[in-house]
Amino acid sequence: GNRLKSDPASSHVLDLIPKIDYQIQKKASKVRAKVGDLVAQLPASAPKQDIEMIQVIRYIAPADSANSLTGDTHKSIALVGSSYSAPWTTFPSAIRYSLQRDMADTFVPATLGSWQGMLAYLKDDSFKYNRPKILIWEIPERDMIAPPEYKYREARYQMKSNDWLEQALAAMK
16 A cells, blocks of 8 residues: 555555545454464374464444445456455455555456456456556466466466467457
8 A cells, every 4th residue: 555655656546536434443352363274284293383363353444435226336446366365365455444445356266367367357347347547466476477378277277478468458458
């Protein structure tokens, strides 16, 4: 959020998007993390691991910021990401809070991959007819070194990088 706010061009665009007063709510006590499945795979002779306790944080929008009854869901900011951007991670909510703006968010599984996920979004009617003013692409580092033609990607999702770029550019026209 700070990066968008500090850049004059993106800050100007951000100023055009209505603010929403998001709040943070923290639970009084920590809860046991839902992760730890790898710890369960350690041999019985391995040193015991502490139970990871985490602070539960909720990002709350004001009650009057809900979508209209007519189904108007157009947002001026869009997040396209991997499973790390799924709602249960609270990453999209954290961005909303940081920007104090609402946004549309979508995520794709690792099998599809970030490249195909972004291409699918660019070709979708939600982008064609309601283009966001700001598009945030969350892409895992592993995908940055694994271009669209990466040989270990599922064959149905492989394509030459130039073909990917041409299709993305065509979708944005």
